[in-house]
Amino acid sequence: MRIVVTGVNGQVVQSLVERGMAGGHVVIPLGRPHLDLAESDAGAIRAALELAAPEAIVSAAAYTAVDKAESEPDLARAINATGAGHVAEAAAALGVPLIHLSTDYVFSGEGSRAWREDDPTGPRSVYGATKLAGEAAVLSACPNSAVLRTAWVYSPFGANFVKTMLRLAESRDELGVVADQVGNPTSALDIASGVLAVAANLLADPAPARRGLFHMAGTGETSWAGFAEAIFTASAARGGPHARVNPITTAQFPTAAVRPANSRLDCTRLAQVHGIRLPAWQASLETVIDRLVGAEGTQR
Ligand SMILES: NC(=O)C1=CN([C@@H]2O[C@H](COP(=O)(O)OP(=O)(O)OC[C@H]3O[C@@H](n4cnc5c(N)ncnc54)[C@H](OP(=O)(O)O)[C@@H]3O)[C@@H](O)[C@H]2O)C=CC1
Numbered sequence: 094m095r096i097v098v099t100g101v102n103g104q105v106v107q108s109l110v111e112r113g114m115a116g117g118h119v120v121i122p123l124g125r126p127h128l129d130l131a132e133s134d135a136g137a138i139r140a141a142l143e144l145a146a147p148e149a150i151v152s153a154a155a156y157t158a159v160d161k162a163e164s165e166p167d168l169a170r171a172i173n174a175t176g177a178g179h180v181a182e183a184a185a186a187l188g189v190p191l192i193h194l195s196t197d198y199v200f201s202g203e204g205s206r207a208w209r210e211d212d213p214t215g216p217r218s219v220y221g222a223t224k225l226a227g228e229a230a231v232l233s234a235c236p237n238s239a240v241l242r243t244a245w246v247y248s249p250f251g252a253n254f255v256k257t258m259l260r261l262a263e264s265r266d267e268l269g270v271v272a273d274q275v276g277n278p279t280s281a282l283d284i285a286s287g288v289l290a291v292a293a294n295l296l297a298d299p300a301p302a303r304r305g306l307f308h309m310a311g312t313g314e315t316s317w318a319g320f321a322e323a324i325f326t327a328s329a330a331r332g333g334p335h336a337r338v339n340p341i342t343t344a345q346f347p348t349a350a351v352r353p354a355n356s357r358l359d360c361t362r363l364a365q366v367h368g369i370r371l372p373a374w375q376a377s378l379e380t381v382i383d384r385l386v387g388a389e390g391t392q393r
């Protein structure tokens with residue numbers, strides 16, 4: 094496949110390049126200045142994508158700074174909603190399938206059951222609200238699309254919770270980490286493999302049943318505190334940085350944006366329709382820590 098992906102330095106973009114090339118695909122990252130989701134109009138976005146001659150498009154660029162979005166709602170909306178809609182319009186005009194990524198933060202966080210695709214949304218943050226608007230824009234502009242909601246993404250690339258924990262542990266013996274927000278940690282490398290499989294399925298048979306909204310997250314759940322403990326156990330086993338985790342409540346860790354307490358995603362539909370189930374998050378974490386913590390126990 095010849096896949097064009099929006100963004101260059103993003104976690105999912107870099108994972109797609111790595112997994113795509115390993116699988117014999119051509120993956121072309123398309124980023125600023127040629128494709129700026131905040132600045133480019135619909136015509137410029139379409140021209141940039143058309144020039145790259147995709148067989149499928151992956152929309153992985155987004156405004157992902159959850160707290161900062163609270164004070165930059167217009168920019169977050171321009172990228173996550175308007176920009177995503179323009180990418181979808183282009184995919185429809187070019188007649189190629191589109192895979193668009195979205196988030197667990199579209200949900201309110203109430204209850205304790207894992208969220209299904211048809212559950213009511215209720216974002217608590219600007220980031221979540223703009224991503225939800227992006228989903229609607231994509232689904233209405235490009236019928237041959239799959240919107241994949243994922244969660245708690247980490248990888249050897251970019252910025253993420255795993256790298257933050259390892260960095261903080263370089264200078265602290267103990268860290269307070271919230272224990273009352275629960276979700277599904279997801280490796281961007283696993284997302285990349287899942288995205289490639291969905292793209293191949295849509296190219297082979299774009300039946301309406303294969304399109305639409307899907308949840309795609311790591312198998313198994315934990316809290317941020319549980320995730321941090323697993324990170325430090327895996328890092329310590331390799332001689333890397335580690336700290337004691339002090340489980341705290343959300344109220345004890347004030348942030349600009351409200352995060353869902355229950356972020357669990359039910360990924361049954363993806364398994365039934367596309368035959369895809371991501372690995373257990375603990376196994377994928379080991380793979381990523383292997384790459385982040387060097388043989389001599391230092392952070393790479
Ligand atoms: N990170 C997470 O925990 C989660 C992420 N998601 C979703 O998954 C997708 C991928 O996330 P992830 O890989 O972590 O994202 P990152 O934060 O790692 O990367 C964001 C990407 O978006 C690009 N970008 C930002 N602003 C613009 C702009 N104005 N024009 C063009 N590109 C822009 C960045 O550009 P550049 O290459 O120039 O840096 C970068 O490639 C996103 O849709 C996100 O909402 C869903 C759930 C969890």
Ligand SMILES: Cc1cn([C@H]2C[C@H](O)[C@@H](COP(=O)(O)OP(=O)(O)O[C@H]3O[C@@H](C)C(=O)[C@@H](O)[C@H]3O)O2)c(=O)[nH]c1=O
Pocket residue numbers: 157158159160196197198243244245246253254257268269270271274317346348352
């Ligand atoms: C750094 C730190 C965070 N926390 C808490 C704050 C928050 O509730 C939780 C996660 O913090 P972060 O800010 O790293 O993660 P956050 O930016 O909220 O991560 C989210 O990113 C967006 C893009 C998504 O789509 C979501 O799925 C999710 O992955 O951990 C602590 O309790 N202690 C700490 O030392």
